Amino acid sequence: MNFVGATDWREYAKGELKQFGVKALSPLREQEHLKSVGTFTNAAAETARLLSPMSTPVGLTTRDRWDATRCDVLLVNLLGARTVSIGTVMEIAWADLVRKPIVMAIEPDGSNPHEHAMLNNSIGFRVSTLWDAIDVTRQLFAA
Numbered sequence: 019m020n021f022v023g024a025t026d027w028r029e030y031a032k033g034e035l036k037q038f039g040v041k042a043l044s045p046l047r048e049q050e051h052l053k054s055v056g057t058f059t060n061a062a063a064e065t066a067r068l069l070s071p072m073s074t075p076v077g078l079t080t081r082d083r084w085d086a087t088r089c090d091v092l093l094v095n096l097l098g099a100r101t102v103s104i105g106t107v108m109e110i111a112w113a114d115l116v117r118k119p120i121v122m123a124i125e126p127d128g129s130n131p132h133e134h135a136m137l138n139n140s141i142g143f144r145v146s147t148l149w150d151a152i153d154v155t156r157q158l159f160a161a
Contacts, residue, residue, distance in 0.1 A: 027095050027148060033121075034152045035047050040159050041107060043089070045082050045109070078105075086112035093155050094122040095148055096132050107137065114140040123151040 026045060032042040049070065071077045082105065084094060092113040094106060113120055121143040124130050138144070143154045 019130060029146065031093060031095075031152050031155075034149075035155060038156045038159065040156065042093070043085055045085060045105075066125070079108075082109055083112050085109075086118070087116045089113065089118055091155050091158050092118055092120045093151055094120060095151065096122060096124045096130055099130055099132060102131050105133070110137060110140055117141065121145070121151045121154045121158075123148045 028042070028044040032044065035042050040140055049072065050070045072134060086109040092109060094110060096103070096106065110120055110122075119142045120140060123145055126146040143151075145151050145154060
């Protein structure tokens with residue numbers, strides 16, 4: 019996935035959740051320089067990542083771990099994935115470690131490369147559309 023593909027759905031979700039007073043954070047916030055990377059493949063080899071301490075391998079790991087452990091809810095969109103996102107799997111594991119609710123949008127037919135017993139067992143809410151994931155997240159914050 020490239021920068022736009024990784025951020026467009028996040029911006030949409032952020033906008034929808036904002037209507038309900040939910041503040042959403044993207045792991046790609048303040049990282050517009052990554053637009054030049056093209057398809058994200060190897061964080062250690064993508065030289066554009068060196069333009070910001072937040073996007074180096076150590077920086078992105080530190081920030082993403084911090085985000086996943088301090089969030090109230092982790093919203094994950096795996097719809098259409100063609101390969102496993104190791105970073106997303108790490109974020110799910112970190113959030114699960116500190117017992118944060120995880121809401122995941124993923125195909126219902128078992129065709130997604132993220133299908134794995136351990137991952138599936140860590141997910142609190144599994145839905146088949148991004149809108150449903152946003153709605154479940156919204157409901158978690160409802161008074």
